[in-house]
Structures are given as C-alpha cells and as structure tokens.
Amino acid sequence: MSSVSVKEVTSSSGGGNSRWYPTPDQLMLLQRMYRGGLKTPSATQVQQITERLSSFGNIQGKNVFYWFQNRKARERQKLRKKFMNLFQQHPLYPAHHQPGLPLHHVSGLEDASSWKGDLPSAQTCNLMCDCGFVTMMMMDHGGTDPYCTRVPPKTLQLFPVTTTISADLKQDDQVQQSLAQF
Amino acid sequence: MSSVSVKEVTSSSGGGNSRWYPTPDQLMLLQRMYRGGLKTPSATQVQQITERLSSFGNIQGKNVFYWFQNRKARERQKLRKKFMNLFQQHPLYPAHHQPGLPLHHVSGLEDASSWKGDLPSAQTCNLMCDCGFVTMMMMDHGGTDPYCTRVPPKTLQLFPVTTTISADLKQDDQVQQSLAQF
DNA sequence: GCAAATTAATGATTTATTCAAG
DNA sequence: CTTGAATAAATCATTAATTTGC
DSSP states (O other): OOOOOOOOSOOSSSSSOOOOOOOHHHHHHHHHHHHTTOOSOOHHHHHHHHHHHGGGSOOOHHHHHHHHHHHHHHHHHHHHHHHHHHHOOSOOSTTSOOSSOOOOOOSSOTTOHHHHTTOOOHHHHHHHHHHHHHHHHHHHTTTTOOOSOSSSOSOOOOOOOOOOSOHHHHHHHHHHHHHHTO | OGGGGGGOOOOOGGGTOSOOOOOHHHHHHHHHHHHTTOSSOOHHHHHHHHHHHGGGSOOOHHHHHHHHHHHHHHHHHHHHHHHHHHHHSOOOSSSSOOTTOOSTTTOSSSOOSSOOSOOOOSOOTHHHHTTTHHHHHHHHHTTOOOSSOOOOOOOOOOSOOSSOOTHHHHHHHHHHHHHHTO
16 A cells, blocks of 8 residues: 555556556646536547647546546535535434334325315416425435435435336335335 | 525414425435435325425425426426437437547547446536526536536537537537647 | 554446437 | 436545554
C-alpha cells in the first residue's frame, strides 16, 4: 500500500497497469468542458476529446467517458445530499425498515368513505400539488435514496419488481411491501 | 431560494387552510411505492396509504390521490418532452462506419477491453428539467449550466451524421470550443 | 518526522430503469 | 411480452489525504 508505485505514463502493453490519473492539464481541460456545459459527450465527442487530451499524456476513450459519467453523477449526488440535509433533519433513514413486516390489510377500509366524496377533479390536481411536487422532484433522483451514507445500510433491496403477476395483484403486493416498510 | 421556503409543513387542519406538503418521510414512502409499481392506487389502497402516512404528519386521502395523479401525469409529460427532443437531438451511435468511429463502443479507442456499454448520446437533462431541479442547481452553484435550455440552432456542422441539428451540434460546438482552447 | 491506520476521492464496473420497437 | 438501447444509480476498487501514536 505504501508503495507509491510510480506509474509510467506508458499505459499500454506493460500488463496490469493501474488506473488512469488525469494529468493536471487534462483535468483542467475536462473541467473546463464540463463547466462549459458538456455533461454527456457523445461517442464522437469522446473520441475528439481523447485525441486532444492524449497530447498531454496517456489517455483512453473510456477514461474520458468515465470521467464525465462520474463527474455528472457525483455532482448530482452531492446536490442530493446537500438538499436532503437541508430538508430532513433526521439522519439517514435506516430508521424504519422492518424485516418482519407488519403486512396487514387495515380491514374495514373498503368504502374509503372519508374522502370519496370530495374526490377532486382531475383538472385541479395540477394546481394543488404543484409546489409539493417540486419538492418531491428535487429529492426524486434519490428516489430510493440509498445514498445518504454508505455506512448504515449496506444494500437495501426494496422491490423485486417481478413482472409475472397480474397488475392488480402486483400492485397490491407492492402496496403491501411499501406499507410494510414503516 | 424560491423553492426552499417549502419548509413549513404545518398543514394544520385547523382552518382548512394551506395545502398539503409531504414530509420527507411521506415523500420517500410515496416515491418508493410509485417506483415499486403502484401508479394508480385504488380507493382502498389510497386509504391504507393515507393511514400509514398519517403517522408522519397530517395527510388526507385526497393528498395521496393527487400525488399519484400528478406523479403519473408528470412522468408522461417528461416523456413527451424527451420524445420531442429525440427528434432533434440525433442519435449518433450505431449509424454506419464513421472514419475513426466504428460501430458501438467508441472503438478506435485503444484496447477497449472493458469498454462495453458505453456510447453515450446526448440526452441527459431530461430527468432534471422538469420539476425544479434546475432551480436547485442554479441556486447551488450560480446557475451555471444550461441543463435543459432550449438550444439555439447553430450553424456548425462537423460530422456527416444523418440530419440533426441542435443539441448535439451544440455539444459538438462546445467541444470544439473547449478543445480549441488548447 | 514517520508510517500504520483511517478516511475521502475518484476511476472503473455492474446493476436497474425506462421507453419503445418488434 | 420480450428485447434493444441508453443511461443513471449503485457499487467496487485503488489511490491520495489525513489522522494518530510513537
């Protein structure tokens, strides 16, 4: 570990070359392009960029591709995290998840009488939920938000998402599973 | 800063006043259910969900109903937009033989030993465009990116790709500009 | 000062979604 | 219903920072 094996820039051949590290120049240019608005370069663009950057050191197309992918992903990640911290005080959510699940059918709810009558028309929903939805969308990209931390929950699979059941059953099942989460 | 004010979740039912804002927990669960496959909950399901979510804060059946309605509607909206963009942003991937840009996977890029599922095409912003994420981004770091801004058609042709103008060319342009800097 | 130990960054892979074409 | 195309999300893996005890 401590061996800071100097990686010659001669990437090819050698054999087990370790990963690519952008040279300062390469990095600068990549960042400049990103800030300039290029988030997802096309294949052609990757190719061009690679060619140009190769004059500063060894580089491959996949390095460029990965760089933009990671850059973009981590920007979003950072923003999500920040935004969530802004919003929900309470720490990362492992709080409520019950393996055992209390799945039960809250019986006696069939009629749904409490709100059935005031079921609003479809036209109004846009107005009503607009702002709230913005909030949601902001956090949406963390939809499953297992982000938060790497520490607490290792991997939490929530939905198997099997497509072998009828829609209704599947939905009911999903509801149950979802409800079972808390 | 506009959207951050959503903080007060006070939907106190006291005076039939302000509208509902989902709490983070409620939101998370709703999203989870939606992604789990529940797009249009039945009345019964709405009721169940409402009961469960009410343990996190004030909520009514119609809120849940509206939420799903809007979520679904906006997903469709988003897709429509995406579809439209697809007609303008060209797909530049599989096409035919490009001089140095053969089929799939930006080959011509060295070993490409693991260069597998890549080949990005330009259409990223779509997810973020819709509901205020852009706002957040701007708020966060100075409104840098034209994530989803409409693309002014530029007259710049670099590649003989079939038709297409606009977004992709814009990006190519950006690349050119960026590359031109060194 | 210095390394071992720990944490943060980030390059590289894998996995899950999603829509639409067949 | 299945599958292809294309990601974004999640994860793995390795390296650089840094902390810490001596």
